[in-house]
Amino acid sequence: MTEQPYKISIPQEKIDFLRKKLELATWPDEMKNAGWEHGAPLADVKRLAERWKDGYDWRKFETAMNDELPQFTRDIEIDGFGPINIHYIHQKSKVPRAVPFLFVHGWPGSFLEIRKILHPLVHGAPHYPSFNVVTFSLPGFGFSDAPKKKGFRSKQYAELGHKLMLALGYDQYVAQGGDWGFIITREIAHSYPKHCKAWHTNFPLAPAPRVFQPLAFVSNIFAHVSASEWAGIERTKWYFDKSSGYFKQQSTQPQTLGYGLADSPVALLAWVYEKLVTWSDEYPWEDDEILNWISIYWFSRCGPAASLRIYYEIVQEDADIFTSHVPTTVPLGYSYFPKEIVVLPKRWVRAAGNVVFESDHDSGGHFASWERPIELVADLRKMFGKNGRAYGAVIGKGGYAS
Numbered sequence: 001m002t003e004q005p006y007k008i009s010i011p012q013e014k015i016d017f018l019r020k021k022l023e024l025a026t027w028p029d030e031m032k033n034a035g036w037e038h039g040a041p042l043a044d045v046k047r048l049a050e051r052w053k054d055g056y057d058w059r060k061f062e063t064a065m066n067d068e069l070p071q072f073t074r075d076i077e078i079d080g081f082g083p084i085n086i087h088y089i090h091q092k093s094k095v096p097r098a099v100p101f102l103f104v105h106g107w108p109g110s111f112l113e114i115r116k117i118l119h120p121l122v123h124g125a126p127h128y129p130s131f132n133v134v135t136f137s138l139p140g141f142g143f144s145d146a147p148k149k150k151g152f153r154s155k156q157y158a159e160l161g162h163k164l165m166l167a168l169g170y171d172q173y174v175a176q177g178g179d180w181g182f183i184i185t186r187e188i189a190h191s192y193p194k195h196c197k198a199w200h201t202n203f204p205l206a207p208a209p210r211v212f213q214p215l216a217f218v219s220n221i222f223a224h225v226s227a228s229e230w231a232g233i234e235r236t237k238w239y240f241d242k243s244s245g246y247f248k249q250q251s252t253q254p255q256t257l258g259y260g261l262a263d264s265p266v267a268l269l270a271w272v273y274e275k276l277v278t279w280s281d282e283y284p285w286e287d288d289e290i291l292n293w294i295s296i297y298w299f300s301r302c303g304p305a306a307s308l309r310i311y312y313e314i315v316q317e318d319a320d321i322f323t324s325h326v327p328t329t330v331p332l333g334y335s336y337f338p339k340e341i342v343v344l345p346k347r348w349v350r351a352a353g354n355v356v357f358e359s360d361h362d363s364g365g366h367f368a369s370w371e372r373p374i375e376l377v378a379d380l381r382k383m384f385g386k387n388g389r390a391y392g393a394v395i396g397k398g399g400y401a402s
Helices: 012-023 042-054 058-068 111-123 154-167 180-191 214-222 227-243 245-252 254-263 265-278 287-298 304-317 346-350 373-384
Strands: 004-006 071-078 082-091 099-104 131-136 173-177 196-201 331-336 354-360
Touching: 012 042, 012 265, 042 265, 042 287, 058 111, 058 287, 071 154, 082 111, 082 154, 099 111, 099 154, 099 180, 111 131, 111 287, 111 373, 131 154, 154 180, 154 304, 173 180, 180 196, 180 304, 196 373, 245 254, 245 304, 254 265, 254 304, 265 287, 287 304, 331 373, 346 354, 354 373
Parallel strands: 099 131, 099 173, 173 196, 196 331, 331 354
Antiparallel strands: 004 071, 071 082, 082 131
């Protein structure tokens, strides 16, 4: 479990090979005036592919990541799976008693999602706590290795995150995540409540009221539903009707899809670009910004297909992950963003755990730490600050300068 400093350094031949692949792209036709109705527009994908081939500078981005993010690798022993070599970020605060903080990303994200919130979390502000921040590339994502056999599921991802924090010297810590990060941090809170002392999510999921629970069911049926909650119900319906096909494919036949994503950078580009645009709240994505996200997948240690398998594995253990209940009494905080892909009534999510913090936002979508970093940091500061109900959750770690 020895820590090794890490710098991203993609061999030049891989960069040259990507450009050759892009030169040889074969393009589909497109219906007239299709817009986004059928998926990522042809003109958008062509523009991005051309930029990726001739104008995009991976080396500039690579250097920026190496300069900004203190990166490491180490082997983490996972029960039944042996050691897995993990790429992670670990930035310690100079503030005494800073709060150990584990951030867990999802798909189609990566460790890059910590970039905008790392500095304010580490350095804090007057009257606000500071954090020792840790995030890692999920196995099969970015520059982490991937499991070599089936059955690596939520408990194993949670075990990995927990053991990483212990290896870094944090016997107690708090956690935050969205997308798969929600599933994983929830499992960490469930499995390791003596260590994970509080957790926060921007992806509030919860079980729907059950018919066989008459009082709860009737109460929810006749409860007042606010305008924002109705909008959330419509957003959720849109997701399941119009934007969830990827989930079915990745959770049933990930290997079949993987051939296309591993062989064709254009296929990978279109597959991820669609999600970045439609799952965010009119965020003004710049072309190079999009290509940064996608290049991490293309240049990842195990290739883009490896990142899909988390869907298959976790759905095998829990087919209803959007509405499942994993009990935990660990203090929990929610941030509500209106263009999240699934937005459930608050009465449902409040019943899912020991909720000590809630915050509503007027804008923002699925990628909260990227779209609305200021708001997300503010929520974490409030939740773990001196007036927050999770203050002092980690014993002796207030995170305030003396």
